Amino acid sequence: MNFESQIRDVPDFPQPGILFKDITPLLADGPTYRAAINELADFARQCGADVIVGPEARGYVVGAPLAYATGVGFVPVRKRGKLPWKTIGVEYALEYGTDRLEMHADAILPGQRVLLADDLLATGGTMGACAALVQQLGGVLAGAAFLIELSHLGGRAKLQGIEVKTLVQY
Numbered sequence: 257m258n259f260e261s262q263i264r265d266v267p268d269f270p271q272p273g274i275l276f277k278d279i280t281p282l283l284a285d286g287p288t289y290r291a292a293i294n295e296l297a298d299f300a301r302q303c304g305a306d307v308i309v310g311p312e313a314r315g316y317v318v319g320a321p322l323a324y325a326t327g328v329g330f331v332p333v334r335k336r337g338k339l340p341w342k343t344i345g346v347e348y349a350l351e352y353g354t355d356r357l358e359m360h361a362d363a364i365l366p367g368q369r370v371l372l373a374d375d376l377l378a379t380g381g382t383m384g385a386c387a388a389l390v391q392q393l394g395g396v397l398a399g400a401a402f403l404i405e406l407s408h409l410g411g412r413a414k415l416q417g418i419e420v421k422t423l424v425q426y
C-alpha cells in the first residue's frame with residue numbers, strides 16, 4: 257500500500273518554516289486507513305501490548321482503532337486541564353511550542369505492557385512525555401507505533417530502548 261501518496265505537504269503551517277504533514281487524505285481513504293491500522297496492529301500484537309496509549313488529538317485516530325483491532329483498551333493522554341479525574345502530568349517541547357500532557361493517575365496498572373501510538377514522530381517530545389507518564393505509573397513500554405517519522409528531527413533518541421515502528425519515513 258502506498259501510504260506516502262495520501263500524505264499532503266502543507267508549507268508554513270502552523271507557522272513559517274514548518275512543513276506540515278497532513279494525514280487527512282489518508283484518513284479519508286478507507287482502504288488506505290484500514291491498511292495502515294492493520295500494519296500497525298500486527299506490530300502491536302508482536303509487542304504483546306495489553307493497552308494502547310495515545311495523545312490528543314491525532315494520536316486518537318491511530319491509537320483508538322489500534323486498540324479496537326487488537327482487542328485491548330485505549331488510554332487517552334490529554335493536554336492540560338482536560339481530564340476529569342486525578343492526573344499525573346509532564347511538561348514537554350514540540351517542534352512548534354511547549355505544553356503539558358496529562359494522564360489519569362489510575363490509567364495504567366503496574367506491569368501492564370503499553371504500546372504508544374501517534375500519527376507522527378517529529379522531535380519525540382510528545383512521545384517522550386507519554387513514555388514518562390507510563391513509566392511513572394509502573395507500565396512497561398512494549399513499543400511505539402506511528403504513521404509517519406520525520407527522521408531528521410531525531411525523535412527516536414527520546415525512545416531509546418523502545419521498539420519503534422513507522423510506516424512512512426521522511
Ligand SMILES: O=P(O)(O)OC[C@H]1O[C@H](OP(=O)(O)OP(=O)(O)O)[C@H](O)[C@@H]1O
Nearest residue numbers: 312313314350351377378379380381382
Ligand atoms: O515528536 P513531536 O515533536 O512531539 O511532534 C509530534 C506531535 O505533534 C503533533 O501533535 P500536536 O501537538 O500538534 O497536536 P494535535 O494532535 O492536537 O494536532 C503530532 O500529532 C504529534 O503528537
Ligand SMILES: Nc1ncnc2[nH]cnc12
Nearest residue numbers: 275276277278351376378
Ligand atoms: N511537521 C509536522 N507535520 C505534522 N505534524 C507535526 N507535528 C510535529 N511536527 C509536525
